[in-house]
Amino acid sequence: MKWASALRDYCNYLRIERGLSDNSITNYRMDIVKLINFLDVKKLKVSPTQISAEIVQEFIYDTAKKVNARSQARIISGIRGFFNYLIFEDYRKDNPLDLIESPKIGRKLPDTISTNEIDLLIENIDLSKAEGERNRAILETLYGCGLRVSELTNLKISDLYFEEGFIKITGKGNKQRLVPTSDYTKKFINIYKDEVRIHQKINKEDSDILFLNRRGGKLTRAMIFTIIKQLAKKAGIQKKISPHTFRHSFATHLLENGANLRAIQQMLGHESITTTEVYMHVDRKHLREVVEQFHPRR
Numbered sequence: 001m002k003w004a005s006a007l008r009d010y011c012n013y014l015r016i017e018r019g020l021s022d023n024s025i026t027n028y029r030m031d032i033v034k035l036i037n038f039l040d041v042k043k044l045k046v047s048p049t050q051i052s053a054e055i056v057q058e059f060i061y062d063t064a065k066k067v068n069a070r071s072q073a074r075i076i077s078g079i080r081g082f083f084n085y086l087i088f089e090d091y092r093k094d095n096p097l098d099l100i101e102s103p104k105i106g107r108k109l110p111d112t113i114s115t116n117e118i119d120l121l122i123e124n125i126d127l128s129k130a131e132g133e134r135n136r137a138i139l140e141t142l143y144g145c146g147l148r149v150s151e152l153t154n155l156k157i158s159d160l161y162f163e164e165g166f167i168k169i170t171g172k173g174n175k176q177r178l179v180p181t182s183d184y185t186k187k188f189i190n191i192y193k194d195e196v197r198i199h200q201k202i203n204k205e206d207s208d209i210l211f212l213n214r215r216g217g218k219l220t221r222a223m224i225f226t227i228i229k230q231l232a233k234k235a236g237i238q239k240k241i242s243p244h245t246f247r248h249s250f251a252t253h254l255l256e257n258g259a260n261l262r263a264i265q266q267m268l269g270h271e272s273i274t275t276t277e278v279y280m281h282v283d284r285k286h287l288r289e290v291v292e293q294f295h296p297r298r
Helices: 003-016 022-041 055-064 069-088 115-123 130-145 149-152 183-195 221-235 245-257 261-268 279-280 284-294
Strands: 165-168 174-181
Touching: 003 069, 022 069, 022 183, 055 115, 115 130, 115 149, 115 174, 115 245, 130 149, 130 183, 130 221, 130 245, 149 221, 149 245, 174 221, 174 261, 221 245
Parallel strands: none
Antiparallel strands: 165 174
């Protein structure tokens, strides 16, 4: 068995059997490519079915010199999944990573920005340009609905159920959920959709995609990052801000204002409540108020 064919079959398995998104599959694929490149550099002629635990361990040690613990843990997890797939398909009897432990990493608290900083970013959008209305709608949607960047770029006009007050989101693993939309968010989406987008020449294959680039095609993830980075620089905000910062801020601000953790979990599309509980650590003000209200020595 050759690496190229094994990797192709694995990616097809992730797409068809596990229903992972293209972004997730790309990340898993890159983990295996790193291992393949390592074998090429070391001139080690071993197939996926022959590679030993010692060679994989050497690769892990080499990787540890170049990346942080979090990235190292992700690579180990990705490669372990690849060899578990080979075992599942009866190509191997063992997993060469069985005795390799991932580095211990602490839980990283999510970065957030305040409502004032969000307002400042939006104030620095140049609304005299056509893409200005689009960019304002993008930021309002990221923050107003707590979307992942891939969910935003794939959002379709046919997913907007504004009369019912929801948008339909297709998240990780093609799992769908309904997210409430405020009148404020709907207002700016409609301005862009009905007053700007309607005048664009649109690619046929992207005719149902909501947010489009100047060429009438779907925006890339990288473009969303660039838009936000440029606005942060223009606004003089020194923090590192990404599309995910708006998602974290959405959840944190809801919790600060008394929202139920279970409701936030559903809106974010988290499979486990444990993932959502990280926002309890961010909301220090909320925790302090709990102590002040309920502790007998308050």
